[in-house]
Amino acid sequence: xxxxxxxxxxxxxxxxxxxxxxxxALFADxxxxxxxxSTRCGDLLLDYSKNFIDAESRQALLDLAKKADxxxxxxxxxxxxxxxxxxxxQVLHTALRAKPDNIPQDYRHQIETTKQKMFSYARQLExxxxxxxxxxxxxxxxxxxxxxxxxxxxxxxxxxxxSHSSPTRFLFVSNIDPVQISRALDQCxxxxxxxxxxxxxxxxxxxxxxxxxxxxxxxxxxxxxESAIQHHFLAVSxxxxxxxxxxxxxxxxFPMWDWVGGRYSLxxxxxxxxxxAVGAEGxxxxxxxxxxxxxxxxxxxxxxxxxxxxALLGIWYSDYFQCQSQALxxxxxxxxxxxxxxxxxxxxxxxxxxxxxxSPVDYATGAILWGGxxxxxxxxxxxLIHQGSHLIPVDFLVAAQSNCPVANQHQDLFSNCLAQSQxxxxxxxxxxVLEEMLSNGSDEEQARFLAKHRAIAGNKPSNTLMYKQLTPxxxxxxxALYEHKIYAQSVVWNINAFDQWGVELGKQLSKTISSVISxxxxxxxxxxxTQGLIQYYLKNR
Numbered sequence: 083x084x085x086x087x088x089x090x091x092x093x094x095x096x097x098x099x100x101x102x103x104x105x106x107a108l109f110a111d112x113x114x115x116x117x118x119x120s121t122r123c124g125d126l127l128l129d130y131s132k133n134f135i136d137a138e139s140r141q142a143l144l145d146l147a148k149k150a151d152x153x154x155x156x157x158x159x160x161x162x163x164x165x166x167x168x169x170x171x172q173v174l175h176t177a178l179r180a181k182p183d184n185i186p187q188d189y190r191h192q193i194e195t196t197k198q199k200m201f202s203y204a205r206q207l208e209x210x211x212x213x214x215x216x217x218x219x220x221x222x223x224x225x226x227x228x229x230x231x232x233x234x235x236x237x238x239x240x241x242x243x244x245s246h247s248s249p250t251r252f253l254f255v256s257n258i259d260p261v262q263i264s265r266a267l268d269q270c271x272x273x274x275x276x277x278x279x280x281x282x283x284x285x286x287x288x289x290x291x292x293x294x295x296x297x298x299x300x301x302x303x304x305x306x307x308e309s310a311i312q313h314h315f316l317a318v319s320x321x322x323x324x325x326x327x328x329x330x331x332x333x334x335x336f337p338m339w340d341w342v343g344g345r346y347s348l349x350x351x352x353x354x355x356x357x358x359a360v361g362a363e364g365x366x367x368x369x370x371x372x373x374x375x376x377x378x379x380x381x382x383x384x385x386x387x388x389x390x391x392x393a394l395l396g397i398w399y400s401d402y403f404q405c406q407s408q409a410l411x412x413x414x415x416x417x418x419x420x421x422x423x424x425x426x427x428x429x430x431x432x433x434x435x436x437x438x439x440x441s442p443v444d445y446a447t448g449a450i451l452w453g454g455x456x457x458x459x460x461x462x463x464x465x466l467i468h469q470g471s472h473l474i475p476v477d478f479l480v481a482a483q484s485n486c487p488v489a490n491q492h493q494d495l496f497s498n499c500l501a502q503s504q505x506x507x508x509x510x511x512x513x514x515v516l517e518e519m520l521s522n523g524s525d526e527e528q529a530r531f532l533a534k535h536r537a538i539a540g541n542k543p544s545n546t547l548m549y550k551q552l553t554p555x556x557x558x559x560x561x562a563l564y565e566h567k568i569y570a571q572s573v574v575w576n577i578n579a580f581d582q583w584g585v586e587l588g589k590q591l592s593k594t595i596s597s598v599i600s601x602x603x604x605x606x607x608x609x610x611x612t613q614g615l616i617q618y619y620l621k622n623r
Contacts, residue, residue: 083437083576085445089401093146096139097402104541105132105507121386123378126559128388129546132507133395133475134403143394144384146574152390155573156380162186162341166580167438173580174339175346175565179372179558189339196337196351201362203316203354208247208361212276215310220276224253224266225355226296227280228288229585230344231318232256233426235280235355237419238348238368238557244416244485245554247361254355255296258288263295272303272314279317280352282338284324287589297328318351343580345426346565364554371558379566389566392477392545396567397574399475399543400446409467410453413480413499416552420479421453424564431568431579438578447575453477457498468505468538476544478503479560483551499546509540 100108109115109131119131119140135143158165162172177185178193185193206212210219225235236254253266277296281289297311304310311329318336319325325335336351348356349372357365375389384390399405410421432448454462456478467474480499484492515536519529547563549556572579598604598616605613 083441088445088575090142090146093139093142093398093402096142097134097398100134100136100139101403101541105134105543106509106540108134108136109507121388121391123382123388123559123563124374125550126388126556126563127546127548128391129548130391130395132503133543133545134398135395140385143398146397147384147390147394147570150574150576152384152570152573156570159569160376160380166343166578168578168581168583169340171580172341173343173346174341175343175349176372176376176562178342178349179369179376179562181373184373189341192337192339199336200351200354200357200365204247204357204362204365207250207358210248213313214273214275215304215307215313216273218273220250220274222251222253222270222275223355223358224255224270224275224277224296225280226255226277226289226292227352228256228286229426230347231280231282231289231352233419233423234345234348234561235353237417237423238353238356238561239359240419241416241552241557242356242360242364242368242554244552245360245364247359247364250358252355252359255292256288258291260295263292267296267299272300275300275314277315278354279315279319279325279328279330280354281317281319282321282344284317284319284321284328287592293328316354318354343582345430345582348561360554368554368558371553371555371560372562373558374555375559375562375566379562389563390570392563392567393570393574395475395543395545396449396571399473400449403473404446405449405473405475407450407452407472407474409463409474409476410451411456411459411476411478411502412453413456413478413495414552415455416485417479418455420560421451423561425451427564428568430582430585432572432575432577433584434572434575434577434579437576439576443575443577445575447571447577456502457495460498460502464502467542468509473542476503476506476542478544478546479548480546481549481551485552503544503546505538505540506542506544507540509538509542510536512537 112118115131116129119135120127120129159173160176162174164170165173177189182190182194203212207220212220214220232254239252253269255263255266279293300314308329312331312334315330316334317325317330318338320338322332322335336354338350342350379387379389410424412420428451429448434447435443437443478499480496512533516529516533519533520526569579598608602620605616
């Protein structure tokens with residue numbers, strides 16, 4: 083597939099027509115626009131009416147999905163076909179959240195056994211029966227991982243604080259910078275702390291460095307008692323031998339599987355910290371939310387299918403409007419870390435320049451995803467969205483109910499969310515600003531000057547995702563929604579969303595550079611920039 087197969091003239095014509103018409107005019111022409119361009123999955127509502135879309139262009143985009151045979155590709159993923167063609171792997175993270183009867187027979191036992199083991203630990207923690215070597219109950223859990231072994235669990239544990247089943251404190255360490263592990267350990271008591279080491283191979287540099295630092299700290303604090311490690315360290319890994327050498331016995335090991343990618347792994351034992359935080363029932367609700375979105379993705383017609391519609395709109399803006407980035411703004415403090423999590427999920431999946439066949443891509447794939455929490459973002463980057471020269475589509479996320487109601491603050495939060503999407507759509511013309519200023523008694527010459535600066539063009543697109551309240555079930559829905567959106571886009575773009583070879587080169591080079599630092603005589607083999615920076619480091623470390 084080339085850009086000539088993908089950037090189709092009739093879609094380009096729709097884009098030009100709708101952009102010229104403008105969002106305000108689309109609403110003026112159709113008083114029922116919200117009803118025509120919104121859809122639901124249970125209580126989760128997608129309003130996509132504030133987009134450059136009408137019935138005709140929506141059908142043209144749906145035809146693009148049909149041309150890519152998206153329905154067959156969705157079936158292929160859920161059936162366990164080897165759709166990760168560069169690593170010859172199945173993609174079965176959806177099986178982790180399926181009901182037992184819906185899990186492929188070959189994996190049912192291992193998935194269910196692992197889940198029940200996670201539930202057992204969660205119940206022990208909730209009942210203060212999970213104890214350390216001295217008999218004191220565990221009250222602090224430190225998750226040590228990086229990438230998918232950190233971003234997803236960290237986000238979910240913090241997002242679901244209102245659903246935590248015990249007062250246990252959860253800390254997350256991912257960065258190899260010693261500042262992070264040091265700050266975490268300063269908050270820990272060795273008698274009451276449980277460490278979870280998350281590393282599929284038990285060889286990941288950052289994770290092992292932090293794990294060994296935690297191990298040494300623990301031994302220093304406990305007088306070198308190696309036997310106590312088994313009461314305070316768990317591991318999620320496939321490498322039994324390496325975990326045993328670390329001092330973690332087999333009964334403390336939770337398995338991982340190569341058919342679950344790292345950025346999709348929070349549904350697995352990588353999500354043990356989530357399970358410990360929200361309890362067995364909460365974690366099952368989280369899985370159920372993901373499965374509900376799986377059923378919606380598989381079985382809902384594409385014109386009502388939330389992940390498919392969001393995927394096509396993303397392609398619409400990336401490839402036809404040449405939008406280089408997309409913002410995600412959550413008007414829900416619980417989802418403070420959601421943009422960080424989605425950055426890996428999206429950009430590591432679809433940041434590709436080669437098609438599945440190996441042919442180069444000559445059209446835009448992926449999106450530069452960024453965002454934050456409203457209303458904070460209104461005082462930082464909304465200025466660029468409203469008056470800047472970039473067209474930046476936005477996903478707004480907001481709940482109807484707060485987990486922590488205080489007076490009318492949630493109503494004010496919700497009002498701000500709607501106001502921002504409305505302002506993006508409507509804008510305010512120079513003439514409207516001028517008339518307002520003159521009616522307030524402003525000097526006419528000054529008003530005419532300021533009106534040019536205060537005018538807001540509008541005509542900026544957005545989606546709004548609404549839900550009743552953030553619960554484990556709803557968070558599961560949201561995560562699975564974006565997983566499927568990303569996969570649907572990869573199918574239309576004809577790229578592999580499930581490998582990440584771009585992550586590997588930097589890892590390899592870091593080992594070489596570390597060796598050069600230990601053996602400076604090898605520095606001449608490096609480029610002059612690297613040599614100069616190493617020399618500065620050696621002189622000043």
